[in-house]
Amino acid sequence: PINIEGNAETAQVVNLIPWMDYEFRVLASNILGIGEPSLPSSKIRTKEAAPTVAPSGLGGGGGAPNELIITWTPTLRDYQNGDGFGYIVSFRRKGSQAWLRARVPHAESLHFVYRNESIAPYTPFEVKIRAYNRKGEGPESLTAIVYSAEEGKExxxxxxxxxxxxxxxxxxxxxxxxxxxxxxxxxxxxxxxxxxxxxxxxxxx
Structure with a gap:
């Protein structure tokens, strides 16, 4: 809240980012003006929550024969919302029904390699990604088309x-x-x- 009654001893701050450290200060005011702010409080960390945004930069391609390489942009600390952060990659050959899923641990991870001898050169795959932490899974990204590796180059x-x-x-x-x-x-x-x-x-x- 912007203004708090003079006899209040507590206040509730809303719309904070989960799993984030905050410091707070208090200022007193009256009809004559606003006083100096207090010293900062000790750091207070908000509670964890499941991720609320999907990883960005989904793409991939290249690699060795019989490989599908999927890449993305690692999620920043501000959007991880909790400990135990990682990624869930879903993919399937374009036109097929069943999705394959792979869990990729660690927030710093930025690619996943799927190897299978049945993958023909330059096969299109539908690919999606979502983030997870120990509080749950986040929303899924839009579907991207990624091609498996081409035939070997000389x-x-x-x-x-x-x-x-x-x-x-x-x-x-x-x-x-x-x-x-x-x-x-x-x-x-x-x-x-x-x-x-x-x-x-x-x-x-």
Missing amino acids: QQESWECSPGEEKAPGRAQSLSQCLRGLQESWRGIWDRGWRDRRQGMAQGW
Whole structure:
């Protein structure tokens, strides 16, 4: 409350955040003005409660073959509402009926990896997430679409051209030779990349 009767000894403060430390001060006032505030009280922690907001930043993708990687933004301390905080991830292949659930402990966690040999490359999954603590579970997020890992990518050569630097036998001996080698390698990678039939998003260089 903003104003309290002069003979009051207690006051109720509402709309505080659960599981949060607060300090309080009191000021006296009369028709002549407002006095100096009191010293702060000792810290008082509000009671715990189940989470009230869903984790944000839900997404994912990538990884190794037969993997589904789900990521999110870790929930800040102000929104955890209690001890024993963690995440519950729900996911299913798009179009299927049954949801799989996984509990991911620790507030700092930011990803979950599901591995299964039956997962085909670049399979779409429906994914949801909610938070929990020892007081209960919070609301569920909106559903996001996350794709499993694509088919394995080829390991590509890397080139380093340093004019004037001595090269080992069989390596480019000058900048012009090195650049010609890069050009041929680039052309080879381009040809291989578009010749291969890949599953997943269209790729090029």
